[in-house]
Amino acid sequence: MDRGCFIASLAALVSAPAVAVSPKPAKTFDAMALPKAELHLHIEGTLEPELIFTIAGRNGIRLDYPNVEALREAYNFSDLQSFLDVYYHAMEALRVERDYYELTTAYLKRAQSQGVRHAEIFFDPQAHTKRGVALAVVVEGISSALADGRKNFGITSRLIMCFLRDMPSDSAMATLESALPHKDRIVGVGLDSAERGNPPSKFTAVFDRARAEGFLTVAHAGEEAGPEYVWEALDLLKVSRVDHGVRSLEDPKLVARLVAERMPLTVCPLSNVRLRVVPSLAAHPLKRMIDAGLMCTCNSDDPAYFGGYVGDNFVQTATALSLSNQQLIALARNSFEASFIDEALRRQYLAELDSVSL
Ligand code: ADE
Ligand code: ZN
Numbered sequence: 001m002d003r004g005c006f007i008a009s010l011a012a013l014v015s016a017p018a019v020a021v022s023p024k025p026a027k028t029f030d031a032m033a034l035p036k037a038e039l040h041l042h043i044e045g046t047l048e049p050e051l052i053f054t055i056a057g058r059n060g061i062r063l064d065y066p067n068v069e070a071l072r073e074a075y076n077f078s079d080l081q082s083f084l085d086v087y088y089h090a091m092e093a094l095r096v097e098r099d100y101y102e103l104t105t106a107y108l109k110r111a112q113s114q115g116v117r118h119a120e121i122f123f124d125p126q127a128h129t130k131r132g133v134a135l136a137v138v139v140e141g142i143s144s145a146l147a148d149g150r151k152n153f154g155i156t157s158r159l160i161m162c163f164l165r166d167m168p169s170d171s172a173m174a175t176l177e178s179a180l181p182h183k184d185r186i187v188g189v190g191l192d193s194a195e196r197g198n199p200p201s202k203f204t205a206v207f208d209r210a211r212a213e214g215f216l217t218v219a220h221a222g223e224e225a226g227p228e229y230v231w232e233a234l235d236l237l238k239v240s241r242v243d244h245g246v247r248s249l250e251d252p253k254l255v256a257r258l259v260a261e262r263m264p265l266t267v268c269p270l271s272n273v274r275l276r277v278v279p280s281l282a283a284h285p286l287k288r289m290i291d292a293g294l295m296c297t298c299n300s301d302d303p304a305y306f307g308g309y310v311g312d313n314f315v316q317t318a319t320a321l322s323l324s325n326q327q328l329i330a331l332a333r334n335s336f337e338a339s340f341i342d343e344a345l346r347r348q349y350l351a352e353l354d355s356v357s358l
Helices: 003-015 049-059 068-073 080-093 097-112 125-129 135-153 169-185 200-212 227-235 246-250 252-261 269-274 286-291 310-321 325-337 343-354
Strands: 036-042 116-123 156-164 188-192 216-221 241-244 264-267 295-298
Touching (some): 036 241, 036 264, 036 295, 036 310, 036 325, 049 080, 049 097, 080 125, 097 116, 097 135, 116 135, 125 156, 125 169, 135 156, 156 216, 188 200, 200 216, 200 227, 216 227, 227 241, 227 246, 227 252, 241 246, 246 252, 246 264, 246 286, 264 286, 269 310, 286 295, 286 310, 286 325, 295 310, 295 325, 310 325, 325 343
Parallel strands (some): 116 156, 156 188, 188 216, 216 241, 241 264
């Protein structure tokens, strides 16, 4: 290079505008991928319409709806009971072990894509046994899928059987007794179905017996019925978690008790909107509950019916209520802290959560 050319290129270099070094774009926080445990999930509520018709066809069962579209049109619920009518009808398709295995596997596959590391799954034994399906068929189908799910999807799990509170307590007691041979697969008992008029006190003796047999206890309370049902779940059923519990906010004394005991509430925002417990997601009390110091978790309840799985509940609720990233991480942290897992696994999941950067 001659001298003139060298000087010209030097000058060009000096006068060249500084190359703009753009700041590294902030990584958008991904609530969907956030490692989480799902603690309020009815496996029968993950039955997607397509799978209902596949299984019903295989089993030669005629449903009240001619096709998937007609069934979906029925998903415009006015309250809990209007949902339960469709939910119990759709699960009539389930008959044999393979059906329960496929149902559970389909859920786990979806859960994996929503950040779920651990799932505590409800099932409704009486909804199957009253149709002539043996409890062993239901338990074997679900629990073998859960065992395979640990290998195939990396999701750990626990199984909780719920008593239908709109059936007599004698039926719940008989169901508990028939489940004793399956004790090694079932960690706890719960209480679900039509809440109003079926208070926890109706099941005190059943839950006493369940605890004596070594089961942990949870119960739906304060979903449609008021705070008095939450009091009963705590005092009479001695629950380790309250499922829903959103109406607890109506009673300051109850809130104080729940906060003092760090009692986990398994809140299900999309469910509450679809069942008209609250008018909209923007009006959902989750943020107020967090601000009150309650130990909340975020869950999906019956995701095939309510428009979203657990990650969707996180994402949509975060947007509607302007939840901060810290609040979302706290919800995920609570889910592991409130879960029925052993301490080593809990520490492992919490460590993974701690590595999530904001
Ligand atoms: N069974 C399934 N989903 C339920 C809910 N949200 N409340 C009571 N029982 C149920
Ligand atoms: Zn529920």
